[in-house]
Amino acid sequence: xxxxxxxxxxxKRSIVYSKVNVWRKKIIKSRQINLPEEVDWGKExxxxxxxxxxxxxxxxxxxxxxxxxLSYYLKLYVPTNIQNDKERDFIYKKICYEIPxxxxxxxxxxxxxxxxxxxxxxRAIVFAPVKRIYVDLADVTKRINLHVSAIEPVSFAxxxxxxxxxxxxLKTDIKGKDERILNLRINN
Numbered sequence: 001x002x003x004x005x006x007x008x009x010x011x012k013r014s015i016v017y018s019k020v021n022v023w024r025k026k027i028i029k030s031r032q033i034n035l036p037e038e039v040d041w042g043k044e045x046x047x048x049x050x051x052x053x054x055x056x057x058x059x060x061x062x063x064x065x066x067x068x069x070l071s072y073y074l075k076l077y078v079p080t081n082i083q084n085d086k087e088r089d090f091i092y093k094k095i096c097y098e099i100p101x102x103x104x105x106x107x108x109x110x111x112x113x114x115x116x117x118x119x120x121x122x123r124a125i126v127f128a129p130v131k132r133i134y135v136d137l138a139d140v141t142k143r144i145n146l147h148v149s150a151i152e153p154v155s156f157a158x159x160x161x162x163x164x165x166x167x168x169x170l171k172t173d174i175k176g177k178d179e180r181i182l183n184l185r186i187n188n
Contacts, residue, residue: 004028005169006059008050009154010041010133011067017053020169027165031056041133046140054146063150064137065168071153072099072128077121078112091124101131109184127153127184138186148186149174 003023009016012035019029033049035041053059074095082090091110096102108128116123129137129151141148150171157167 006057006062007065007165007168008053008062009065009067009165009168010070012041012069015046015049016165017057017059018165018169019057020166022169025161025166025170027163029057041136043136043140046136047144050140050144050146054144059146061147061149062141063152063168063171064148065157065164066129066133066151066153068154070130070133071155072101072126072130073153073155074098074126075113076110076124076126077116077118078124080120080122091126095126095128099128101128103128103131107131107134107184125156127156129153129184134184141186151184151186 003021005020005022007018007020009018014032014034016030016032018027020026021028031053033052035045039045072095076091076094078087078090088105088110092103092105092108095108108126110124110126113123113125128134134151137148137151140146150168152168152171154164157164157171160167160170
């Protein structure tokens with residue numbers, strides 16, 4: 001499936017399977033499942049949707065696009081004199097004040113930005129899915145053996161393409177030095 005990526009986009013009321021031709025920057029297949037009004041996303045509803053997509057489209061590797069209302073994202077200032085091995089700890093302490101949930105180390109990520117408008121500081125962006133959503137997604141995808149190579153909010157994916165589904169499919173910074181990439185994944 002070289003040149004094609006599967007993106008599962010999730011918002012509060014629906015989940016959409018999309019197969020994207022990366023070279024043409026075009027969605028070539030799409031299927032949507034709407035969530036009934038009386039149901040919220042959880043392990044049971046995620047399991048039904050992901051099993052349907054897995055069996056119908058024979059998928060094993062996916063990327064997950066979360067609507068911004070299912071995500072937290074922040075821009076922070078980080079002092080330039082902090083040692084690299086202490087930077088993640090410093091950022092974690094800052095996000096604990098900004099985000100009303102407690103996250104494990106694998107449930108959030110950050111990336112340094114190359115610009116800063118404040119002397120002695122660098123900018124960083126932080127992303128964390130709403131914890132309940134992330135925990136349920138991790139449990140379901142591991143249980144049904146779907147590999148998740150990237151999780152990203154709509155606002156970040158739109159920086160690569162105006163269509164965030166295509167934007168996430170175009171994401172190339174999947175692996176690398178922690179402070180240089182912004183990527184969550186679920187390891188099976």
